[in-house]
Amino acid sequence: MIWAGFFLMSLVAVLFATWPVFGHSRAEIAVEDGTSAVLIDQLDEVKRDLDRGLISAEEAAAAQLEIKRRILTLSRKITDTRFLPSRDGKTVVFLAALFVPFIAIGYYSMNGALVEQNQAFAEQQKEQAAEQKITDLTQKLRDRLVNDPNGGASDGWMLLGQTYMRMGRYDDAVQAFDIISVRARATSETWSRLAEALILAQDGVVTPRAETAIDQALALNASNPAAVFFRARFLKQAGDATAAHALLVSRLNEAEGFAPWMETFVIEANRVGSEIGLAPVDLADFAPAATPGPSAEDVAAAGDMSEEDRSAFIRSMVERLANRLEDKPDDLDGWMRLANAYSVLGERENAISAYEKASALLQDAPVTDPRRQNIERALLELKG
Template identity: 50%
Template sequence: MIWGFFVLLTLVAVGILLYPLLSSRSKTLTRGDAVPAILADQMQEIERDMDRGLISEQEAQAARLEIKKRILATTRNSQGRSGPSRNGGGVTLVVAAVLAPVVAAGYYLTMGSPEVPSLAFAARSAERAQTEEVTALAMRLRDRLETDPGGGPSEGWMLLGQTYQRMGRAADAVEAFQVVADRDDATSATFSMLAEAVVVANDGNVIPRAKSAIDRALELDRSNPAATYFNSLYYLQREETQKAYDLLVSRLNQEESFVPWMETYATQINRIAAAADLPPVDFPRASTTQPGPSAADIAAASEMSDADRAEFIRSMVSRLAERLEDEPEDLDGWMRLANAYTVLQEQDRAIAAYRKAEALLERQPADDPRRAVVRDALEQLGG
């Protein structure tokens, strides 16, 4: 059906282009037709002027002779230019009319397919609207912080920096984190987040400014996993592969139970191990605690008004929900979404998200600790 429709449209387009070329050319008015008609009218005008006595017989005769010469010259010029140019242009148009759809069809058969689904305009509009909404909220938060006589609370600047980081605006995130890093209440997490933003802003390179932030983060907390990770990246860039590997393995072995960042560690360790012929590590088991934002995380937006804070949080949750529509196999993502809905006290949505996670858990081992997490959560929610 689709290909037949495309062929029909092509034939209609070619027909529209060829119709004027195939129709009678006698209707086309050329200069060779128009000029003699004008000169003949001038000849009649000479006769009228002579009848009224405006010109003499000698003047009329001279004017007639001149007009006859011009008619003859125009006729010869028209005959000399007729045919070739007209036919040449017609051939060119015919070739173009036939060649254009042939070339288009060949390109489409190579590069395209009618079976490939397209992204609906409405979906793109909703995504743009959500991005604009988050951007507007971030601008409002920044304005409030910058106009605060006390310079704005550190929690607000950290929230702004994390928001910019999620939006892909690493340079703006660096500025926000740096505000807190210059204060006395800066923590190890402040410097590790600053280091990450600097690395992202510099295309993944650990430049001296990032290394300084890493060192300060580790000075305040030697167990900071993010700072250790970027410190290992620094050594990896200096081609000190063994040192980078040892840092990650040592920090990973310090944990007695699962925490989410261990998956990132294991992936990076095994990547280094494969390239440097070092022993890989086993992938860590899932956590028995619910992933996702907690009430304390949401309270970090306390410097915003109640309406702005609720709007901001819901926009973040909506983005996670939309991502899961494209990645429905993300088990931990559904658990994070369910936990977020629980914190927002949206019971029905939380139950629905946990049901998605429950279905995905059927493919996991029977002793997977996440089964108990989902079961307990559904019992608490009455689901």
């Protein structure tokens, strides 16, 4: 529609610009041609009056001189006026006037498109450079581990496997986790990560090899949330949705306070439960929030606020949580919630600080605690 508007405005402008070329000259020449004919008739009339004796020879000569002078003046004017474009010339003028706006629009459209393409290309180049840097660093880490005469540190292989997972290179992640899973000090987390890599490498299908990894993880730690989740996935895949749902709910009941993995469990439990006609479960049934959220009155009030007031309201709640954590600095889940809130608000530095405080509180927690993975992933994204 906008281009149609541009077309109509350009057409009107062209008509205004070229109208004098097409209309004015013809009328002007027609009038002046008629005036010239009248003066010629007047010369004949003066001659007839002289022949009839109505005027003297001197008067006739003076009248004829005046009429001829006027004819000469008029002839010069007509010559100047007729020095106008021919029909072909008018066509050229019209076409030129018509196409100039479109040529200009085309030029600026192409120029603008090129600028946008250049900007998009620059952003793409920047992203590719960052990806290439990660790829290079990952390859260097792998080379160092492979060339280590002692087989490479388990922590290094774990980091390599996690990096491959984030890059979507699941087969490579399987190889990295495989190496440390057979070592004497392999943990439940090692086996559950191997299981996850095997499942993702097969587009979500729990293969027999993945089932073995799940069993090993549960044998080392029956409460490992990741291993329990994948066991439930296997049961659902095997056609026993009831057992899968019961396993998820059972693990939720065992939780002591809120943990981020519980949200995933609730979603999965409700997805499986909906297929077999079970009532949905609620996170609040298993882990009342350690940090109270907004009341119903707060939510209702926020809905009536302007965008600016709503933003200020949300920030006030975040500040309230931050102030509470100053009095209770050992609240790990509180720091994680604060970090997540800062991330949503776009306050990167504050989010990093909150996640680092949460990470410090995890030093004495089991290595299989899924919050470690969540914090590591969040910090990597924020610092990257």
